[in-house]
Structures are given as C-alpha cells and as structure tokens.
Amino acid sequence: MARRTAIATLILMSVFLVNNSWAKSVIKLGVVTIPGSAQNVCAEKFKELLEARSDYEVKIYHSASLGTESEILQQIRMNTVQMGIITDGPFDVIVPEARVIGYPFLFEDFKKVDAVLDGEPGKKLLSTLERAGFKGLAFSENGFRNLTNGKRPVHTVGDVTGLKIRVMESVLHKELWRVLGANPTPLPWPVYTELQQGTIDAQENPLSVIWTNKLYEVQKYLTLTSHVYSAHIDVACLAWFQGLPPADAELIRQCMVEAARYQRAWNRDNESNFLNQLKQAGMEVNEHPDLNSFQGKVQQLRDMEVFQDKAIQPMLQEFLQAVRK
Numbered sequence: 001m002a003r004r005t006a007i008a009t010l011i012l013m014s015v016f017l018v019n020n021s022w023a024k025s026v027i028k029l030g031v032v033t034i035p036g037s038a039q040n041v042c043a044e045k046f047k048e049l050l051e052a053r054s055d056y057e058v059k060i061y062h063s064a065s066l067g068t069e070s071e072i073l074q075q076i077r078m079n080t081v082q083m084g085i086i087t088d089g090p091f092d093v094i095v096p097e098a099r100v101i102g103y104p105f106l107f108e109d110f111k112k113v114d115a116v117l118d119g120e121p122g123k124k125l126l127s128t129l130e131r132a133g134f135k136g137l138a139f140s141e142n143g144f145r146n147l148t149n150g151k152r153p154v155h156t157v158g159d160v161t162g163l164k165i166r167v168m169e170s171v172l173h174k175e176l177w178r179v180l181g182a183n184p185t186p187l188p189w190p191v192y193t194e195l196q197q198g199t200i201d202a203q204e205n206p207l208s209v210i211w212t213n214k215l216y217e218v219q220k221y222l223t224l225t226s227h228v229y230s231a232h233i234d235v236a237c238l239a240w241f242q243g244l245p246p247a248d249a250e251l252i253r254q255c256m257v258e259a260a261r262y263q264r265a266w267n268r269d270n271e272s273n274f275l276n277q278l279k280q281a282g283m284e285v286n287e288h289p290d291l292n293s294f295q296g297k298v299q300q301l302r303d304m305e306v307f308q309d310k311a312i313q314p315m316l317q318e319f320l321q322a323v324r325k
C-alpha cells in the first residue's frame with residue numbers, strides 16, 4: 001500500500017513538474033532592430049514586467065532575425081509570431097489610416113504627441129488596426145525624424161533636390177520625399193551597408209537610431225528637420241489575443257502600456273545626449289534649417305491622394321483637431 005501511494009505521489013509530482021514547465025506559455029515578440037535600439041528598450045521592459053507578474057515567457061526576436069518589419073507584421077497576422085514593436089511607417093501599406101501619425105509637421109512637441117496618441121484619436125487608431133488582424137496595444141516611439149546624408153549640408157528644401165534617399169516601406173514616406181524633390185527608394189531596415197557603399201546618399205531617422213546604428217560613420221551631414229514624428233505601434237495578433245483568458249489579455253495590455261511609457265521617457269531623456277555624441281563623432285549638424293521651405297513644399301502632399309483618400313480623412317481630421325487643442 002505504502003509503495004502504491006509512493007508511486008502515485010511520484011506520478012503526480014512528475015505530472016505537476018512537467019505541466020508546470022510546459023504550462024509556461026511562450027510569447028514570440030519581433031523587432032527588426034539591434035539591442036539598445038528604441039524598439040528593443042520597449043521590448044525588454046515589456047518582457048521584464050510581464051515575466052515578473054505572470055508565468056508567461058517573452059522571447060524577443062531582434063536584429064531582423066524574423067525578417068523585415070513588413071514581414072514581421074505578416075507573421076503576427078498569421079500568429080506564427082504573437083507580438084511586435086514596429087515602426088509606424090510599414091503599417092500604412094496595410095492600414096492607410098496609420099499614415100496620419102506621420103502627417104508632416106503635425107506635432108509641435110512631445111507634449112502634443114502624448115495628448116493625441118494617449119487620447120481618443122490614438123485609441124481610435126489602435127482599434128482601426130483590428131480590421132487587419134492586429135490588436136493595437138500602445139504607442140512607443142522612434143521620435144522626430146531627421147535627415148542625414150553624405151553629399152552636402154542641407155539648409156533649405158532646395159538642397160534636397162536629387163538626393164538618393166532611403167525611405168521606410170511606406171506609401172507616405174515615399175511620396176513625401178518625392179514631393180520634397182529627392183529621389184526616394186523604399187528599403188527595409190537596416191541600411192548601413194547601402195549608405196556605406198553609396199548606393200543611397202541619404203536616410204532619415206530619429207537621433208537615437210542614427211547614434212545606435214553608427215550612421216555617423218557613413219553620413220557626414222545631419223539636418224534637424226523633424227519633418228515627421230515616428231511612433232512604434234505595439235501590436236499583438238488579434239486572434240491570439242482574443243483567445244487568451246481575459247485577465248491575461250488585460251495584463252499583457254497593461255504591461256505594454258507601461259513599457260511604452262517607460263520607453264518614451266527613455267527616448268526623450270537621451271535625445272540631447274545622442275545629439276552631442278553625434279557631433280563629437282564628427283557629424284556636421286545644422287540645427288536650424290529653413291523649415292518654412294520644407295513646410296511650403298509639403299502643402300502639396302496634404303492635398304494629395306495619400307491623405308485625401310476617403311478612408312483616411314475622418315482619422316486625419318480627428319488628429320488635426322486634437323493637435324489644435
């Protein structure tokens with residue numbers, strides 16, 4: 001009898017142990033960027049928070065190990081990857097409304113960004129993503145994007161003429177740089193090699209990206225254009241998310257909201273640091289370009305198809321009204 005009980009206990013214990021390790025659900029999370037990048041700061045924080053509060057294990061796939069941002073988005077839709085922290089640019093091919101975040105010169109400063117993205121307009125945009133199979137959880141950020149190039153100092157929009165510039169795989173960004181007079185080529189991230197080899201002359205990204213990826217080694221000139229604000233949209237596969245126990249889903253959402261808030265503060269606290277380091281690394285920086293000349297040109301873009309599309313107009317009007325408040 002005693003033997004039987006012992007065996008039964010052993011079986012129970014092993015079932016418990018096996019179950020316990022197997023029960024640990026793994027969440028695959030994709031980012032295209034290298035450790036230390038803006039996306040990764042958010043991903044790491046999310047992992048830390050969720051793992052501390054639950055049995056989930058978050059596996060971060062970074063440095064393009066899952067492919068480009070557009071490819072990660074497809075994998076999230078198919079639930080082969082459950083979550084991603086993806087720059088807003090590539091979303092606009094799938095959900096054109098996502099383009100409104102990158103409406104040129106929309107946000108005056110980070111305060112406006114937070115008011116709009118954390119407010120009703122941002123919430124509406126996140127739910128619009130459901131149409132395409134994404135659960136929009138939060139916005140973390142890349143930041144305001146600035147132009148770098150290896151050819152010449154850029155002061156006015158005229159200096160951009162003919163520059164071969166790499167843009168994100170985004171309808172908006174390609175059109176924007178065409179209107180500004182450059183010669184845009186959509187390419188997935190990263191683009192260090194193309195810049196080094198000179199197949200492209202220029203690119204545009206926030207200061208953190210330029211610093212983290214050592215673009216100062218291959219680009220001499222930096223112009224603080226802040227032409228668009230660039231968010232990351234932190235998403236999950238909608239079908240997967242909806243299949244979770246509601247308390248788990250809410251915990252995941254909450255952890256991502258907190259991680260995003262933490263990451264935005266990190267980005268902002270470090271901006272002037274990044275700029276100083278870029279100067280020290282030898283970049284020639286134009287901190288006060290003639291932004292009026294850029295704004296004058298993008299006026300055309302605002303009246304164009306990329307923003308006039310009927311699907312985009314209501315969202316755009318909502319964003320425009322919100323920044324005026």
Ligand code: EAX
Binds near residue numbers: 033037
């Ligand atoms: O963070 O493709 C891009 O230019 C993005 O900004 C990229 O995710 C780097």
